[in-house]
Amino acid sequence: MNTNRGSYLLGAALGTAFVLALGPSAMAGEDIYGGGLKGGYDVSPPPSDRGLYFKGYVGQANPNVDSIFTPGFDNNTFTVYHKDIKSTPLFGVGVGYKHSHWLRFDGTIEYRGDAVFVGHDSYPGGFAFNGGTNEYTADIRSWLGLANAYIDLGNWCGFTPYFGAGIGFATLSVEGEKDVNVPNGGVAFGANNTNTNFAWALHAGVSYDVTPQFAVDLNYRYAQLGDAKTGTVTNYLGVADPTATLNIRDISSNDLMLGVRYKLQREPVVAYPVK
Numbered sequence: 001m002n003t004n005r006g007s008y009l010l011g012a013a014l015g016t017a018f019v020l021a022l023g024p025s026a027m028a029g030e031d032i033y034g035g036g037l038k039g040g041y042d043v044s045p046p047p048s049d050r051g052l053y054f055k056g057y058v059g060q061a062n063p064n065v066d067s068i069f070t071p072g073f074d075n076n077t078f079t080v081y082h083k084d085i086k087s088t089p090l091f092g093v094g095v096g097y098k099h100s101h102w103l104r105f106d107g108t109i110e111y112r113g114d115a116v117f118v119g120h121d122s123y124p125g126g127f128a129f130n131g132g133t134n135e136y137t138a139d140i141r142s143w144l145g146l147a148n149a150y151i152d153l154g155n156w157c158g159f160t161p162y163f164g165a166g167i168g169f170a171t172l173s174v175e176g177e178k179d180v181n182v183p184n185g186g187v188a189f190g191a192n193n194t195n196t197n198f199a200w201a202l203h204a205g206v207s208y209d210v211t212p213q214f215a216v217d218l219n220y221r222y223a224q225l226g227d228a229k230t231g232t233v234t235n236y237l238g239v240a241d242p243t244a245t246l247n248i249r250d251i252s253s254n255d256l257m258l259g260v261r262y263k264l265q266r267e268p269v270v271a272y273p274v275k
Contacts, residue, residue, distance in 0.1 A: 077088070112144060179233070201222065228247075
């Protein structure tokens with residue numbers, strides 16, 4: 001019985017000594033470790049994942065054309081054999097805001113280079129005219145501006161897969177269009193023209209955190225850019241031909257991009273020294 005009583009007294013004494021050793025902060029009910037308990041290892045709070053970031057990227061645009069059309073298609077039976085916009089480099093910059101670990105937004109503007117358009121069609125002869133062919137060539141310059149939202153799917157050993165979508169505008173300029181009709185020995189030229197269209201895009205990619213503030217980003221994007229067309233078309237004699245204006249319809253693009261992101265961050269990302 002005396003032994004038990006002695007054990008109780010020893011336990012009470014040790015507990016009292018431990019509480020007193022913690023000092024006034026513990027007596028006041030405060031924690032001991034960083035984010036909680038005081039007086040032990042004082043570490044910084046985890047850095048906020050929110051913040052502004054800047055980005056830059058380069059890549060390759062791989063455009064596709066759904067169809068081509070001229071007013072002359074309404075007056076005869078045309079067969080389109082080829083319609084293509086060649087691949088071209090693209091260059092872009094942007095600024096964004098990371099809202100949380102899984103959600104971020106940015107706005108981008110990019111120049112999509114000088115792409116070559118090539119198209120071929122033919123039409124049969126009629127009662128008052130001969131059949132012929134058209135061989136179209138032109139340069140297409142474009143700008144693409146997008147407001148984007150992304151969902152980050154967690155960080156895996158520094159890698160963060162994500163997907164997203166964007167809406168904005170595409171400015172498409174058709175320059176130096178030429179239409180050669182070999183069977184009829186004809187040549188026509190389209191005036192330069194610029195169209196600005198509603199554009200949208202879908203993204204999928206993965207980024208790698210080189211540091212907590214700097215990331216490398218590999219991105220695939222499908223973009224829908226809208227239509228482009230030439231201005232007034234005149235033949236080699238200088239006579240305007242209203243049936244020859246070329247419309248390049250529903251231009252889309254499969255783009256592959258490599259970029260970098262730099263995040264502005266106030267909080268330090270390492271623990272403070274042990275006190």
